[in-house]
Amino acid sequence: MPEENVRESEHQAQPPQARRGIGRREVLKGLASVPVLGLFVYGLLKKRSLDESRRAQILSELGLGEAPAVLPKTTGKKAGELIRLGIIGFGGRGEDLIRAAGFAHPDWVEQKRRDAEKNKLDKWLEDWLKQEDLNIALTAVCDVFDVRAERGLAASKNEVRPGGTGAPLAGAKRYRHYQELLASKDVDAVIIATPDHWHAQMAIDAAQAGKHVYLEKCMTRTEEEVYRLHEAVTRSGIVFQLGHQNRQQATHAKAREIVQKGILGPITLVETTTNRNSPGGAWVYDIHKDGSPQTIDWEQFQGPAPHKVPFSLERFFRWRCWFDYGTGLSGDLLSHEYDAVNQILDLVIPHSAVASGGIYFYKDGRDVPDVFHVVFEYPERNLTLIYSATLASNRNRGKVFMGHDAAMEVGGVLTVTPDYESTRFKKKIEDGVIDPSLPLFTYHPGAKGIDAVTSASEQYFASRGLLYTYREGKRVDVSHLHIKEWLDCIRNGGQPSCNIERGFEEAITCHMATKSYLEGRKVLWDPVKQRIV
C-alpha cells in the first residue's frame, strides 16, 4: 500500500499546498517520538550503571580482574644460540612434539593443506606456520622402527616450517641405538617419547651424557625408577622438563590465581576424570602394514620390559595396553589430570591412595584396566582428590574443584559458580548482587577466536586443555610453549614449570594408584622414608 494512503483525519481537508512553513503543531508531531529515544537512553544508562556496579562489586569481592592469566615468564632466545636437538622415539607423540618444535613431515603439511582447502575453518597449518621459530636444528633421530625413523629424517629436512626460508636443511642423522645418539657431539638436548618402560633408563643415560631432557609422561614405569632418575637429574644439573604440556594452558594459570585468592573457600573435594569411547582412545592403534621383524628392532624395543615375549606387532603398536611397557590409565591419563591439579593447588604427594577398576569392555588381551578409579587423601589439606575413568563412554565430565563458597570447572574454559549456601557470598546473594544460578566468573581466553576442531579425539583433547591455548588472542599449541619453556631455560637458566621435582610428585602419585590397583589394598606415602608403603 502506498505511503500516501496512510493519513490522519486532520489533514483530509487540508491540501499540502495550502500549508505554509512548519508550524508548532508540525514540529511537535515530527518530534513526537524523540521522548521515546530519551526514555531509551535513560533506560540504557541506568541498566549499564547497574550492570557495571554489580560487576565491579563482584570483581572487588573476588579481588579479581579480567586481565589475562598471569603466565610463567619465559625469556626470548639469544641470537645465534642454536640448540641441536635429538629425538628418541618418533612414534605418534614423538612426531607431535617435533612438529611443535618446528619440524613437520611433508605428508602432514600436505594433509593439512588439503584439510584447509576443504574446510576454510581449519587453521592448523596456518597457525603452525605462524608459530615462533625456536632456533633449533633437528640433528638426530632414533627409532627402532625403520618407517618411523625415516619419517623423522624427512621431517628434519622439510624446509616448509615456521620461520623457514626455503633454504635446504642439513637434516638429521639416524641412530639405531639411543646410546649412540646420546654419545653424539651433534646433540645438545633430547626429547624422549618412547614407551614408558624406556623413560627412566634413557633419561638417566641422557643426564649422565650431559644432554638436556624433555621426557614424556608418565615419568617412569616403576617406583624404583623414580628415585634413580631424580638423583641422576639433580646430580647432573641438566634442564629437565616433563611432558605435561597443559601446564601452559592459560585457564590453569587463572585457576591457580582464583584458588590463591580464596574465592572458592575451603576446597574439600576435587574430581577429575577421563572418558573415551573409541578403539583409538583405548589405545587400540593401527598396526602399520610395514611392521615386521625386519623393520622393527624387537630386542631393543623390549629392553627393560619385565617380561620378554616373542615378536608381537600388537604389543609394539599398542604397547599402552600392557603393564610391561606402560602404566595404563594411571600413568597415561590420570597423570595429566593429577599434574593439572598439582599445578593449581600445589598438592604434592598424597597421604594415601585406594584404586579400583577392571577390564570390563576391551577384553582384547590387555592387562591394564579400561575402567579405573582412585581416591587420593590429603588429610593435612582436608581434601580428597578423586580420579575416575572409563574407555567405553564419551560422557563429558569436567575437572571440578568443589569449595564451600564456589565450585570451579577447568578445561579449555574456566567457570566459577557460586554456592547458594556460601558463607562468603551470603550477603551478596541476599542482596541480589550475586545470582547463584549464574556463573560468577567465566574465563575463555579464545572467546574471539575460532576453534576449528575437526575430530572427536581432537575435541576431547581440546576440552581438556591439552591441545592449544591462547596468547594475546592467538591460538598456540601448548606443546610448542612447553618445549619453548624448556629451551629458554637451557639458554638462559632457571627451571621449567614441570621440572624433576614436579615429575617426582607426578610419578609417585601415579605409581601409588597403580600399586593400590595391582595389590588390591590402600597404599600410603611415607614422607620420612620417601617410599610407598
Add this chain to the structure above:
Amino acid sequence: MTSQTSPSEKVTCSGWQLGALVALRMLIGWHFLYEGLAKLLNPYWSSSGYLLEAKGFLSGFCTSIVANPTALRLVDWLNIYGLIAIGLGLIVGCLTRPAAIAGAVLLLLYYLCNPPFVGFKYSSPTEGSYLIVNKNLVELCALVVLALFPTGRIVGLDRLLFGPPRIVDPQHA
C-alpha cells in the same frame, strides 16, 4: 487498520490504528537499537558463533565468512551499526520506510541462517519452541507492515524532513 470495503471508498486511519502502528514501530526500533548497542558495548561479541551454527543453503556462505577474518570483522561491524541505525530510524521515524525494509532484510538473513525447519538442530539453546515460524519471522512480517504503512511522515522526523503525507482521494488516484 484500514477500511477498504470498495475501490471507491477512501482509505482512512483512525487515531487508535495510527497509534498502534507508531507503537509497533517504536517497540521494534527499541529492540533493534538495544541489540545493536549491547553488541557494541560487549568487547567479546562476535557473530562467528551464530554463523557457525548456520544450517540450510546459507551455511557454506556463513562458514566462509567466519574463515575470513576481514569478512567477519565487516559482518560484525555491519551487524552492530546496522541494528543501531535501523533502531534509531524506527524510533524517531527518520527514513522510516528504508529503515523498515533494511530491518526486514536483516531479519530475513537471520531467519535463513538459522531456520527452525524440521530436521535442523542447533547447539545453542533457543528461548522458545519453534516450527517454521519463529520470533525473527514474526518481527520480519511486522517490519513489512511498517514498510507498507510508514508512519514517519505522520509522527516522526520524516514529517519535518519530507512534510506530512499527501492526501489522495482514491476515487481520483
